[in-house]
Amino acid sequence: MSSKSKHKPRIGVFKFASCDGCQLSLLDAEDELLGVAGAVEIAYFPEATRAMSKGPYDIGLVEGSITTYQDAQHIQEVRRQCKTLITIGACATAGGIQALRNWKDVEEFIRVVYATPQFISTLKLSTPIAEHVPVDFELRGCPINKYQLIELITATLAGRKPNVPSYSVCIECKRKANVCITVAKGVPCLGPVTQAGCGALCPSYDRGCYGCYGPMETPNTASMTSQFRILGQTDSQVARAFRGFNAWAWQFRKASEECERT
Amino acid sequence: MTGHGTRTIRVDTLARVEGEGSLYIKLVGERVADVKLKIYEPPRFFEAFLRGRHFSEAADITARICGICPVAYQMSAVHAIERALGVRIDPAVRLLRRLFYCGEWIESHTLHVYMLHAPDFLGYQDAIAMARDHRAVVEKALRLKKIGNRIVQLLGGREIHPISAAVGGFYKTPTRQHLRDLVDDLEWALEASLETVRWTAGLQFPNFEQDYEFVALRHPEEYPFNEGRLVSNRGLDIDAAEYEDHFVELHVKHSNALHSVVRGRGSYLVGPLARFNLNFDKLPEVARKAAADAGLQPPVRNIFRSIVVRAVELVFACAEALRAIHEYEPPTVPRIEVPDRIGVGQAITEAPRGILYHRYALDEKGLIVTAKIVPPTSQNQKRIEDDLREYAAQLVAWPIEEATWKCEQAVRSYDPCISCATHFLKLVVEREDVKD
Numbered sequence: 001m002s003s004k005s006k007h008k009p010r011i012g013v014f015k016f017a018s019c020d021g022c023q024l025s026l027l028d029a030e031d032e033l034l035g036v037a038g039a040v041e042i043a044y045f046p047e048a049t050r051a052m053s054k055g056p057y058d059i060g061l062v063e064g065s066i067t068t069y070q071d072a073q074h075i076q077e078v079r080r081q082c083k084t085l086i087t088i089g090a091c092a093t094a095g096g097i098q099a100l101r102n103w104k105d106v107e108e109f110i111r112v113v114y115a116t117p118q119f120i121s122t123l124k125l126s127t128p129i130a131e132h133v134p135v136d137f138e139l140r141g142c143p144i145n146k147y148q149l150i151e152l153i154t155a156t157l158a159g160r161k162p163n164v165p166s167y168s169v170c171i172e173c174k175r176k177a178n179v180c181i182t183v184a185k186g187v188p189c190l191g192p193v194t195q196a197g198c199g200a201l202c203p204s205y206d207r208g209c210y211g212c213y214g215p216m217e218t219p220n221t222a223s224m225t226s227q228f229r230i231l232g233q234t235d236s237q238v239a240r241a242f243r244g245f246n247a248w249a250w251q252f253r254k255a256s257e258e259c260e261r262t
Numbered sequence: 263m264t265g266h267g268t269r270t271i272r273v274d275t276l277a278r279v280e281g282e283g284s285l286y287i288k289l290v291g292e293r294v295a296d297v298k299l300k301i302y303e304p305p306r307f308f309e310a311f312l313r314g315r316h317f318s319e320a321a322d323i324t325a326r327i328c329g330i331c332p333v334a335y336q337m338s339a340v341h342a343i344e345r346a347l348g349v350r351i352d353p354a355v356r357l358l359r360r361l362f363y364c365g366e367w368i369e370s371h372t373l374h375v376y377m378l379h380a381p382d383f384l385g386y387q388d389a390i391a392m393a394r395d396h397r398a399v400v401e402k403a404l405r406l407k408k409i410g411n412r413i414v415q416l417l418g419g420r421e422i423h424p425i426s427a428a429v430g431g432f433y434k435t436p437t438r439q440h441l442r443d444l445v446d447d448l449e450w451a452l453e454a455s456l457e458t459v460r461w462t463a464g465l466q467f468p469n470f471e472q473d474y475e476f477v478a479l480r481h482p483e484e485y486p487f488n489e490g491r492l493v494s495n496r497g498l499d500i501d502a503a504e505y506e507d508h509f510v511e512l513h514v515k516h517s518n519a520l521h522s523v524v525r526g527r528g529s530y531l532v533g534p535l536a537r538f539n540l541n542f543d544k545l546p547e548v549a550r551k552a553a554a555d556a557g558l559q560p561p562v563r564n565i566f567r568s569i570v571v572r573a574v575e576l577v578f579a580c581a582e583a584l585r586a587i588h589e590y591e592p593p594t595v596p597r598i599e600v601p602d603r604i605g606v607g608q609a610i611t612e613a614p615r616g617i618l619y620h621r622y623a624l625d626e627k628g629l630i631v632t633a634k635i636v637p638p639t640s641q642n643q644k645r646i647e648d649d650l651r652e653y654a655a656q657l658v659a660w661p662i663e664e665a666t667w668k669c670e671q672a673v674r675s676y677d678p679c680i681s682c683a684t685h686f687l688k689l690v691v692e693r694e695d696v697k698d
Contacts, residue, residue, distance in 0.1 A: 020280045
């Protein structure tokens with residue numbers, strides 16, 4: 001990036017509706033943090049520093065989904081400031097768990113949580129960043145994988161394609177020589193339709209995948225649904241399985257809505 | 263520049279806290295006219311969308327409230343649900359959950375002490391800048407933090423939003439050897455924590471003592487994590503089930519989080535200072551001695567000294583983790599099967615930042631009918647404002663830039679997790695001088 005100028009690439013980290021976990025992944029990269037900090041200028045990262053420099057930024061990392069009118073305005077400004085804009089995590093790439101409101105009456109949600117609903121202003125939907133501005137790369141996960149984040153930053157700075165696979169969790173299970181928990185134990189598992197990235201964590205801990213990394217490339221959700229039914233899951237259970245941290249990703253959304261219709 | 267005209271101190275975003283919010287302080291002459299800690303983090307409505315979900319999903323869903331303290335959410339969730347369903351867990355699972363919490367405390371406290379709070383004391387914008395002059399200190403911090411994360415990773419699969427905690431136990435439990443592999447690291451971590459106590463004790467602290475109501479869990483034998491009665495230095499002594507009879511949440515206009523107060527008394531303080539002051543006698547010898555050598559005697563009433571208390575809790579967490587590892591025998595089964603049934607249960611556990619309350623009501627299918635969650639930062643929020651009202655009064659004669667930084671430092675003393683309470687910390691200090 002900026003090959004002609006001598007300045008270090010400037011990175012900005014921006015937050016919308018989220019848990020802070022994905023940006024924390026950067027601070028959790030204990031072995032790499034000082035190295036990264038030496039190679040780039042961390043120009044805007046309020047969770048880590050008081051020093052906040054204005055844009056433009058070479059890379060913008062965006063965490064969180066858009067849920068308020070102010071944030072819908074703010075993301076436009078962030079996009080203008082960032083040469084490359086990367087969304088990190090399920091909130092930014094799919095609307096996050098807070099997208100569960102998208103099937104409900106948000107006014108009612110406000111009444112459940114807050115005693116004085118008129119003080120709260122929010123949009124009806126929680127939406128991913130790409131519904132508002134063009135995004136250069138979407139890094140999946142709830143939370144993201146910190147090694148994928150480091151790879152992505154490195155690749156972006158080097159001007160090459162990041163090595164972030166889009167195949168399913170099943171491939172990771174095979175690589176780890178995990179015995180398939182659906183086949184061996186009859187445990188419902190979203191692995192076949194979920195993008196890899198976690199290292200097949202849940203199956204490695206004797207539980208079914210619950211879809212943190214969202215839909216893989218061209219997932220066969222219809223087949224997944226019928227497999228869940230064979231395992232004795234009710235339609236509402238299958239709908240709930242798809243309606244997790246990536247509920248608003250269109251493939252999962254379609255699958256859960258089909259279950260509700262049947 | 264004193265006495266006349268209007269002056270405004272303004273910082274747009276308060277940094278080095280988890281989440282985003284704003285702070286507004288209005289000074290009229292020598293008087294602090296208004297203090298508002300504003301939380302603009304967009305509301306996410308967890309309590310609403312938990313309704314209709316199965317109890318087995320609560321630990322995974324509530325973890326997503328906060329990427330900094332997911333273990334705390336998982337622990338409060340599973341304990342509340344186990345209470346609702348009358349589940350008795352295996353003692354080995356109980357021990358593992360303490361170990362799990364040790365990991366999160368080590369990770370979270372180290373992050374706060376070195377990366378978020380220490381730069382204020384030493385005059386750096388951040389830990390990266392601090393590393394230029396204190397490379398060894400920051401490297402030690404990163405190693406210590408990594409060891410905390412390693413514990414969470416081993417028991418939970420990953421450090422952020424771990425996947426193994428379950429109602430009735432864990433999806434998978436480690437072997438003795440898995441845990442023994444942590445011993446060398448933890449022995450190093452214990453030493454590093456003792457050094458942290460000495461290092462933080464040598465920092466300069468503003469002279470600022472307040473008469474707080476400290477609220478924390480208290481257990482007859484242990485420094486608290488997941489069990490105990492909720493007590494205070496003003497006579498509170500209740501079970502988690504009575505929490506809502508004694509604490510009330512107020513919804514104030516300037517914030518998307520709810521303010522919590524003790525009924526009939528007002529603001530209170532939760533977190534390391536409260537735990538330390540109410541449970542000093544339950545700390546292991548090594549931590550008590552470290553505290554004494556650092557000049558800490560309960561009750562500690564200076565919130566700026568919370569950095570030293572956090573370091574003492576680091577010593578405790580490392581020592582406790584080693585104890586748990588030595589005592590561990592794997593449970594007969596990782597988790598007991600828990601059938602669906604009707605029930606209501608509450609639990610309070612000690613998140614790194616203070617008590618975290620959960621209540622769930624379940625129907626006959628095990629689905630959540632209602633959920634209530636009170637995170638530590640919303641409990642401290644009113645207390646932060648009360649502190650700033652007192653503290654800002656001491657700073658009226660200070661240059662604007664320094665006064666602002668000091669106020670930020672005071673807020674950061676609470677290690678506020680605005681992601682939990684919801685977000686957006688913007689510091690705006692407005693000064694309106696009156697003619698005398």
